[in-house]
Structures are given as C-alpha cells and as structure tokens.
Amino acid sequence: MGEAVTIAVIDDQDVVLSGVEMWIAEDHGHRVEIVHTGTDLADLDSGPAATADVLVIDLRIDGEFVFDQIAALAARGRRIVVFSQHAEPDIVQRADMAGALAYITKEANEGRSHLIDAVLAVAAGEKYTTPSQAGAMLAGTAHVQPKFSQQELRTMRLWLGGLTRAGVARQMGISEHTVKQYLERAREKYAKAGREVGTRVDFYREARRDGIVEE
Incomplete structure (x- = not known):
C-alpha cells in the first residue's frame, strides 16, 4: 500500500472538523491522513499544512465567502476540495471557477459518501464530480434570486x-x-x-x- 494522501481541513465549526476526522478514521484502507485542522486560512503556508496534498476548505469562514482566497491558493498550485453547507448552483459554479477540484455539500451525507474518494482524485490532479456539482452543471445558467421587500x-x-x-x-x-x-x-x-x-x-x-x- 502506498503512502496516505495528506490533507489539511479548514472549517470554523468544531463539529464539522470532528465529523471529518471520524470519516477518515473509519476508512479501513487508511488512505488519507489529516495533518492539520484549523478554523481559518492563516496557517496554510506553514507547518504540515504547507505540504498537505489536498486542502479541504469550508466555503464560508466567519460568515464570509472565501472565493478569492480559494482562487489564490489554487493559483499557487494547491489542490482544493470545498466542503460547504451551500448547495445553490451559482455558488457551486463560482467555487469551480475559483479553482476547486471538487465540491461536497454537508447535506444528505454527501461528505460521508464522497469525501475520501474526492480527496484521492484531487490528490491525483483530477476533478471529482459529486451529485451537488452534477446538479449545478444541469442548472446551467440558473441562479438564486433573493426575495426583497x-x-x-x-x-x-x-x-x-x-x-x-x-x-x-x-x-x-x-x-x-x-x-x-x-x-x-x-x-x-x-x-x-x-x-x-x-x-x-x-x-x-x-x-x-x-x-x-x-x-
């Protein structure tokens, strides 16, 4: 068996970090290893996170979308899996345009079902299409229109x-x-x-x- 793929996981909710850790631990093949967890993007250029094969990043940190930060990381060659509660087609498409190679939602057990496979594919430089991404593709140019008073x-x-x-x-x-x-x-x-x-x-x-x- 080859070396495990290393990941850094960034999410501002401890319960999400714990959930990801549990899914990784449940993988009998031990194909993925978490080398860093954090609640912001500040420490990704130092320590074990700097050399992690894949970054698993929440799309919204401290209430703010991080599309620009994802784009900057992708431009530097970092391989990114977005793990977000948002499933709106526009948001999924924007993450893809920013450079994320996979988009996984926190809804409907998509994380448990797809996270490890997505990480392995992204580590190999491949895109991984989840049901949420497939839905966004089918939506085409559809967009979410807010309701205003x-x-x-x-x-x-x-x-x-x-x-x-x-x-x-x-x-x-x-x-x-x-x-x-x-x-x-x-x-x-x-x-x-x-x-x-x-x-x-x-x-x-x-x-x-x-x-x-x-x-």
Whole structure:
C-alpha cells in the first residue's frame, strides 16, 4: 500500500472538523491522513499544512465567502476540495471557477459518501464530480434570486437609477439612514445567495439580471 494522501481541513465549526476526522478514521484502507485542522486560512503556508496534498476548505469562514482566497491558493498550485453547507448552483459554479477540484455539500451525507474518494482524485490532479456539482452543471445558467421587500426594491431602483442616497430618501419620504439600511439588507441577501455586490456596478449588474432595473 502506498503512502496516505495528506490533507489539511479548514472549517470554523468544531463539529464539522470532528465529523471529518471520524470519516477518515473509519476508512479501513487508511488512505488519507489529516495533518492539520484549523478554523481559518492563516496557517496554510506553514507547518504540515504547507505540504498537505489536498486542502479541504469550508466555503464560508466567519460568515464570509472565501472565493478569492480559494482562487489564490489554487493559483499557487494547491489542490482544493470545498466542503460547504451551500448547495445553490451559482455558488457551486463560482467555487469551480475559483479553482476547486471538487465540491461536497454537508447535506444528505454527501461528505460521508464522497469525501475520501474526492480527496484521492484531487490528490491525483483530477476533478471529482459529486451529485451537488452534477446538479449545478444541469442548472446551467440558473441562479438564486433573493426575495426583497417592496421598500428594498423601490430603494434599489431609485438608487441604481442614478439618485444619491439623499435623493432616494427625499423621493421615498424616509431618512437617509433608512435608505442605507435597505441597501445593506439587499447586499446581505445577495451575499447569502453567493452573489457579491461590493460596488454599485456589481449591484446594478445583478439587479438587471433579476429584472429589478432595466437598461
């Protein structure tokens, strides 16, 4: 039997780390060895994690998506398996575009059924397609559209139509602070759907995609 594939596992929930450790321990072939566990991405360039064959990373650390960090790691040649609670097609596709070679959801025992096989495939430089990834592929260009309140929709339309927040406030008869709150809520809803709108241009693009504003 050859040497075990080494992995570093990053997740901000201890129960998930314990679950992964249990699945690895249950493998009678001892094909995978955990050399590092952590709750953030800070220590992946030092110690045993620096030479781990595969990184198993949660897609959301401390409430923030880590697509950019995954892309940076992949660009440096690190082989990555994403292990996430998110199963939305857009999010799965974004992880794939960032460079993840496998995407496993924490739902429906997909982790227990596929994690070791995915790690072994990724360690060999291959992509591994799980049911969640297959579903995302079938979804094609489908995307998750957040549900906005009428006030949030009206605020977005006015602001993205060119008004300042002060102008939106006057138009709607509300305070500028309330306008800011509506926009922040809309941004949060987009973020939860895996669709970051950090800039006004990003916001406009996604709102136009959802039919909220027109060209």
